[in-house]
Amino acid sequence: MSTTGSFSAAARELGCTQPAVSQQMKALEASAGTALLIRTGREMRLTQAGEALVRHASGILAGLTAAEEEVAAIAGLRAxxxxxxxxxxxxxxxxxxxxxxxxxxxxxxxxxxxxxxxxxxxxxxxxxxxxxxxxxxxxxxxxxxxxxxxxxxxTDRLIGLLPDGHRLAGRPTVGIAELAGEPWIAGCPRCRRQLVEVCEESGFTPRIDFATDDYPAVIGLVGAGLGVAVLPALAIESVRPRGARTVAVEPAIERxxxxxxxxxxxxxxxxxxxxxxxxxxxxx
CATH class of the missing domain: 3.40.190.10 (Periplasmic binding protein-like II)
Incomplete structure (x- = not known):
């Protein structure tokens, strides 16, 4: 209506009937609580409230278009x-x-x-x-x-880590129970609890001398001969053990x-x- 000046012209532009446009305007004025149009003969002009609505509507429509484009980009993995x-x-x-x-x-x-x-x-x-x-x-x-x-x-299997000179370092597989008297270096709290549980099921409580969440630190401590450890295969994959040997442990510990x-x-x-x-x- 702000650009056409009449219901009939607005209806032609929108591709709908004149009564439909008239009905929509009545509903809009009822929602606004004030007149939006002034009828002057065959033409109509906007009231001050109507002009304010048109001014803000342009920004709203532009924002809606931008929102639709952004949502479409996200849905299509372009953003x-x-x-x-x-x-x-x-x-x-x-x-x-x-x-x-x-x-x-x-x-x-x-x-x-x-x-x-x-x-x-x-x-x-x-x-x-x-x-x-x-x-x-x-x-x-x-x-x-x-x-x-x-x-x-x-599934990530935990691997035993022994100092190079350890008595069991040449074996491919070591039983957890064979490490009962060793000092242990433990990892994160969750891994630590699992280590204690597995050791206790094998008949002993591990003596944990060192505990750290940092896997390179665990490997360094083992390499220095300060104890033994079990580490996730993923952790050993990302750090080269120096001064330490990896062995399979039984029973298997998996996460x-x-x-x-x-x-x-x-x-x-x-x-x-x-x-x-x-x-x-x-x-x-």
Whole structure:
């Protein structure tokens, strides 16, 4: 109406009937609570309120168009953002390949990465501080993620680490019970609990002399002859053990590596694409 000056002209431009335009104007004036048009003979002009509405409507329509274009870009993976949290051995092994593949396939999708061990990383996900949490669990921790979407990635076996000169360093496999009298170097709290549980099932409580979340530090302490350790294969893959030997341990200790997200986030295209790339990288 602001550009055509009449109901009939507006109806022709919109491709609808004149009564339909008239009805819409009445509804709009009722919603505004004031007159928007002044009828002068066969033509109409805007009231002050009508002029204000037209002025703001132009910005609203432009904003709506921009919003539609941005949403379409996100839905089509031409844009988007994913906040990823990973434990250190995951961020040095699984994450780089997955993010490189994601960038090649969807260059408009941006991914940020911070490191945190579970359960802190899982708390970040539930608190809305990330979109995907790369985490791990051992066999006794099955129900802790029942409210989340769990994408299994791989099974990571823990490897024994002995000083070069250790009496058992030349063996391919060592029983945990054979290390009962050794000083131990333990990793993160979750891994530490699993170590104690496995050792106690084998008939002894490990004497933990050192504990650190930093896997290179664990390897350095073992290499210096200060104790023995078990480390995830992913951790050893990313750090070259110096002064230490790797051995298989029995009974086997395994952890499940997973990617976690919230049910609503799993439907976001950029999040779904990142989960897919993590799974593809883990399968290689």
């Amino acid at each position: 988007g953002r994913v906040r990823l949290v990973s434990f250190p051995s995951g961020s040095s092994t699984l994450v780089p390949g997955a993010l490189a593949a994601l960038r090649a396939a969807h260059p408009g999708t941006r991914v940020s990465l911070v490191e945190a061990e579970p359960p802190h990383s899982v708390e970040m996900l539930r608190d809305g501080d990330c979109d995907i949490a790369l985490a791990f669990r051992y066999g006794t921790q099955g129900a802790e993620w029942d409210d989340l979407v769990v994408r299994p990635l791989l 499940e590596i997973v990617a976690l997200t919230l049910p609503d986030l799993a439907r976001v295209p950029a999040v779904a694409a990142t989960l897919d790339q993590l799974a593809l990288t883990a399968a290689r």
